[in-house]
Amino acid sequence: MKIIAIANQKGGVGKTTTAVNLSAALAELQQPTLLIDLDPQANASSSLGNNPVPGQSIYQPLLGQSTLDSKVQASPYPNLSLVPGEIDLAGCEIEIARNADHLVRLRKVLHEYRSRAPFKYAILDCPPSLGILMTNALAAADTVLIPLQCEYFALEGLSKILSVIDQIREAGHNPGLSIEGILLTMYDARTNLSQQVAQDVRTNLADKIHVFNSIIPRTVRLSEAPSHGKPILAYDNSGIGSQSYRQLAQEFVSRQTAPVTA
Ligand SMILES: Nc1ncnc2c1ncn2[C@@H]1O[C@H](COP(=O)(O)OP(=O)(O)OP(=O)(O)O)[C@@H](O)[C@H]1O
Numbered sequence: 001m002k003i004i005a006i007a008n009q010k011g012g013v014g015k016t017t018t019a020v021n022l023s024a025a026l027a028e029l030q031q032p033t034l035l036i037d038l039d040p041q042a043n044a045s046s047s048l049g050n051n052p053v054p055g056q057s058i059y060q061p062l063l064g065q066s067t068l069d070s071k072v073q074a075s076p077y078p079n080l081s082l083v084p085g086e087i088d089l090a091g092c093e094i095e096i097a098r099n100a101d102h103l104v105r106l107r108k109v110l111h112e113y114r115s116r117a118p119f120k121y122a123i124l125d126c127p128p129s130l131g132i133l134m135t136n137a138l139a140a141a142d143t144v145l146i147p148l149q150c151e152y153f154a155l156e157g158l159s160k161i162l163s164v165i166d167q168i169r170e171a172g173h174n175p176g177l178s179i180e181g182i183l184l185t186m187y188d189a190r191t192n193l194s195q196q197v198a199q200d201v202r203t204n205l206a207d208k209i210h211v212f213n214s215i216i217p218r219t220v221r222l223s224e225a226p227s228h229g230k231p232i233l234a235y236d237n238s239g240i241g242s243q244s245y246r247q248l249a250q251e252f253v254s255r256q257t258a259p260v261t262a
């Protein structure tokens with residue numbers, strides 16, 4: 001089981017939309033996938049139609065009070081399971097902070113679980129704040145996928161998350177952490193700005209960090225789907241939002257088997 005954190009400390013850049021819809025598209029490609037909702041807002045969970053129930057999240061496993069196995073739920077979709085979020089995860093941050101190993105709690109839970117996990121991928125939906133939950137996600141993950149909204153100062157925001165990733169490596173919490181890639185989101189082909197941002201990101205980073213060829217366009221369907229409790233593949237199966245996340249999943253999977261060139 002490969003663990004991928006969907007992370008960016010900036011709010012509202014498409015982390016949850018990407019976590020949910022990439023997971024659903026991987027599941028559609030017959031890749032057994034576990035979506036773990038680490039955000040107390042639990043938007044990823046509700047986007048899959050999950051109703052909030054106290055005690056359903058990774059909170060107890062993080063505190064050593066329960067196993068992860070007991071929190072994994074089937075979703076309505078084949079090959080897709082969920083560890084839901086819950087508002088109590090906010091309190092969890094405070095409780096975990098009391099422990100000496102507070103930054104690697106999730107790492108311990110997931111690495112202990114991975115040998116028997118019936119999943120190919122675990123996708124972690126991170127909260128936006130640079131708190132203990134996001135740090136735990138970065139310490140636990142094999143790779144980070146960074147959604148980047150096509151807007152002014154996109155590159156400035158990116159340097160912040162990249163330095164956080166460096167800090168996690170250098171502190172020894174997760175020396176092998178690598179970057180899966182940068183995903184351009186909310187792309188609006190009609191505006192020069194989107195095109196300019198996409199071009200800037202590719203020119204500045206392409207030789208250092210993978211920038212996914214797949215781009216997620218801004219489409220109202222992607223913003224409507226969560227209120228129907230459905231991933232885009234179930235809400236608007238053939239629309240441009242579905243097409244773009246399918247393409248991303250295919251690109252993602254093909255890169256897993258591609259030979260390493262650098
Ligand atoms: N490609 C898109 N087109 C249109 N709307 C989008 C798109 N992607 C995300 N949105 C909408 O933008 C808002 C923010 O997206 P999302 O919740 O995925 O971001 P986030 O990074 O997880 O936010 P947070 O930091 O609060 O967790 C949501 O209302 C979502 O529905």
Ligand SMILES: [Mg+2]
Pocket residue numbers: 015016017039043126127128
């Ligand atoms: Mg989110």
